[in-house]
Amino acid sequence: MIDLKPYNTFGVSVKTPHLITVESKKALIEALRLHPNALILGKGSNILFTKDLQQPVIVIANQGITTENWENNLVKVTAAAGESWDDLVQYALSLDLCGLENLSLIPSSVGAAPIQNIGAYGVEQNQFFESCLALDCSNLTWVQFSKEECQFGYRNSFFKNEGKGRFIIWEVSYVLPSKAAELNITYAPLKNYFEEHPEIQPTPKKIAELVIAIRKSKLPDPSKLGNAGSFFKNPVIEEELALQLRREFSDLPTYPASDGVKVAAGWLIEKAGFKGYFNGDAGVHEKQALVLVNKGGASGKEIANLSVQIQKKVFDQFRIRLEPEVTIL
Ligand SMILES: Cc1cc2nc3c(=O)[nH]c(=O)nc-3n(C[C@H](O)[C@H](O)[C@H](O)COP(=O)(O)OP(=O)(O)OC[C@H]3O[C@@H](n4cnc5c(N)ncnc54)[C@H](O)[C@@H]3O)c2cc1C
CATH class of the missing domain: 3.30.43.10 (Uridine Diphospho-n-acetylenolpyruvylglucosamine Reductase, domain 2)
Incomplete structure (x- = not known):
């Protein structure tokens, strides 16, 4: 074993x-x-x-990254599924390609990135995704998926729904601008930084540097404290419930979403009293309530039990169901 x-x-x-x-x-x-x-x-x-x-x-664990010129100052970058996502981001930055900088330091493999459509700091991988090659496990044939076929959504894709368990992603292609036309500094700490430092021009490398510093200050390093990043998705609720809750909790952080109102799950968990809470070695990170952690000796069952406890309390308090972002097996 x-x-x-x-x-x-x-x-x-x-x-x-x-x-x-x-x-x-x-x-x-x-x-x-x-x-x-x-x-x-x-x-x-x-x-x-x-x-x-x-x-x-x-x-x-397949490896390799290749590039080819695309149209209009665009470059197609194809990476093997087993490559580390951050190595792909750093590689793109070394070629002065932009787009992926906001997604620096996510500890994903390239192959898993399209599965939950990884996203951070205002950017999701689908914005630059071109296609992926996958093995259909039902007949062991190779299939190329276009962006449309992947049906990307918030932390979601075809591979988490109809395609679940059937396809193994083997390589992924992104089309990235070679001119810094698409920089995204809408996330407040990035925006504030460039407003406070007008002498510094936003560049992909500078954004990556800031994102890495922000992530290191907020998120626990899994090599030191076990975790899987955000444990729950930010829930999307109906406008009516959002209105009721805003009356009760004036500081409830909400964001517009295409299918309702998105609520910050970390805020709900913190308000439910779990920030920094531990039961044995399974607990909730003291700086970010959306991150469940293992101090070392927790079993998966203990962490899963804690997640159910959180879901129950958040539902009782806010009438909102939290859905795990993490795959629980
Ligand atoms: C500290 C930390 C920070 C994080 N920050 C973010 C963040 O900012 N944004 C974000 O979106 N996520 C974040 N995550 C979550 C995580 O990194 C992503 O979900 C990532 O895509 C998972 O990749 P993986 O290779 O580790 O997948 P795994 O955990 O190994 O697998 C996840 C699922 O995908 C399947 N799978 C894996 N590879 C393949 C493949 N090649 N083909 C088919 N199925 C496959 C597995 O069977 C499993 O069901 C974070 C995690 C941590 C620990």
Whole structure:
């Protein structure tokens, strides 16, 4: 039996009967022929294991990034699914390409980025996504997905819905501007910084540097404190409930969303009294209530139980259901 502790950023210890690391298409297909029910894993930064697995694990570890000139000052960058997302961001920055800088330091693999359509600081990966190549596990054939076919939404895509468990993403292509035309500094701390320092021009590299500093100051480093980033999605509620809640809680942070009103889940959890709360080694980060953490010895079950406790209290207090962003197994 193999311990998956080094393979998940929560650092929980569960066992799998078999672990295969694949670096080539051939190895992936062979592994799937032998283990058709295997669990696919990237960097393990969005998963909470609550019990030992009966099935083997396939870790996607193919490597490589290529570029080709696209039209109108655009460059197509194609990265293997097993590459670290932040290495892709840094690579794009080294070529003076822009777009991905706001997504610096997310501990994702490239292959998992389209699955939950990773996003941060006003940008989502789908804004620059061009296509991805995936293996259809139902017949072991390769399929190219266009942006439309991926049906991206807030922390959502085709791969979390109809395509769930059927496709393994093998490489992903982004089309990035080679001129700093698309810089996004709408996120308040970025905006404030450039307003306070008019002598400093926003550039992709400067934005990346600021994003990294903000992330380091707010989010726990998984190598020191186990976590999977935001545990819950920010819920989208109906306008009527938002109006009622704003009357009760004038400081409720809300944002317009296409299908209602988005509420900051971290605020709800903090107001429900969980910020900094610990039960044994499972707890809620003291600086960011949206992040559940493992001080070292917590089991996945203990973290999952805490998440249910939070969901219940938030529902009782605000009539809002929090939905996990993390995959709980
Ligand atoms: C400190 C920290 C900060 C974070 N910040 C952010 C953030 O700002 N924004 C954000 O969106 N997310 C954030 N996350 C969450 C996480 O990094 C992302 O969800 C990321 O995309 C998960 O990638 P992974 O490779 O670790 O996926 P894993 O956790 O390994 O897998 C996640 C899911 O995808 C499946 N999967 C993985 N790879 C593939 C593949 N190649 N093909 C098919 N299925 C696959 C797995 O089976 C699993 O169901 C953060 C996490 C941490 C720990």
